Amino acid sequence: MQAIITTDRKCHTESISLAKAVAEQLSIKYAERCKYSVPVLMEKHEAEVVLVAHPGELRLHTAAGELFFHPNMSQLRLKNLRQGDKDHMTEAMGLTEGMSVLDCTLGFGADAIVASFGVGEKGQVTGLEVSPYIAAVTGYGLQHFVPGNYPLFAAMRRIRVVNADYLDFLRQQPTGSFDVVYFDPMFRKPLTASSSISPLRGVADHRALSLAAVAEAKRVARRRVVMKEASGSGEFERLGFDIVTGGKYSKVHYGILPADR
Ligand SMILES: C[S@@+](CC[C@H](N)C(=O)[O-])C[C@H]1O[C@@H](n2cnc3c(N)ncnc32)[C@H](O)[C@@H]1O
Incomplete structure (x- = not known):
């Protein structure tokens, strides 16, 4: 399953650090957000899974929708x-x-x-x-x-x-x-x-x-x-x-x- 990680649309410094750390941990590609939507990034990088780093949160996108942690x-x-x-x-x-x-x-x-x-x-x-x-x-x-x-x-x-x-x-x-x-x-x-x-x-x-x-x-x-x-x-x-x-x-x-x- 091809996966990439990017940041939230605002490209906060905290999100960039988190995205780069997770990219290294999971050995997946870090893709700059550059204002692209998640579906566009999926197509551009031929990814089935896109992790998105936000300040203090990681979210997961697939073609079926978005998943995030909540208790x-x-x-x-x-x-x-x-x-x-x-x-x-x-x-x-x-x-x-x-x-x-x-x-x-x-x-x-x-x-x-x-x-x-x-x-x-x-x-x-x-x-x-x-x-x-x-x-x-x-x-x-x-x-x-x-x-x-x-x-x-x-x-x-x-x-x-x-x-x-x-x-x-x-x-x-x-x-x-x-x-x-x-x-x-x-x-x-x-x-x-x-x-x-x-x-x-x-x-x-x-x-x-x-x-x-x-x-x-x-x-x-x-x-x-x-x-x-x-x-x-x-x-x-x-x-x-x-x-x-x-x-x-x-x-x-x-x-x-x-x-x-
Ligand atoms: C029904 S969900 C578990 C929900 C969980 N009990 C909760 O409260 O959120 C099943 C999870 O087990 C994982 N899983 C299935 N087979 C596994 C395996 N062999 N080893 C570890 N995890 C596995 C799946 O990927 C999935 O995330």
């Missing part, structure tokens, strides 16, 4: 948790303070933020993302986005982002090195044709979770492996997740597998 849904979930409500994902993970979580499918980081809040300051969340472009946007957003409250800020800043394929990463981890290993793969049947997430579909990795990855996850997990999928998905049975939890009317459910120990 929207995690913000609401943290608010509910702080009010004492339950969260189906943290319940499925059995999260308590001080635990370590390996989120194998970071995406835009909403689940990782909720997990990071759940494990608190003494815990640790590592988020893996195979797309270098999504990893760059989310990694930068988690470290630079300034939310309205400290618990969300702290939960975001504590997450470690790694641009890696989960199977490769899992194979390199010692046995029992994370309390929980979590997967939220792209659903086999997307829940909605929502245009707001269609740009993600263009850059995300759509491969199904493999039995080999689940076996490695069971080895690496000290306590359990959790997978999110659409309610009623055949993936739970195919991958051996016998315990499935979630709200009665919820569109998503969580499969739980005990670790190999």
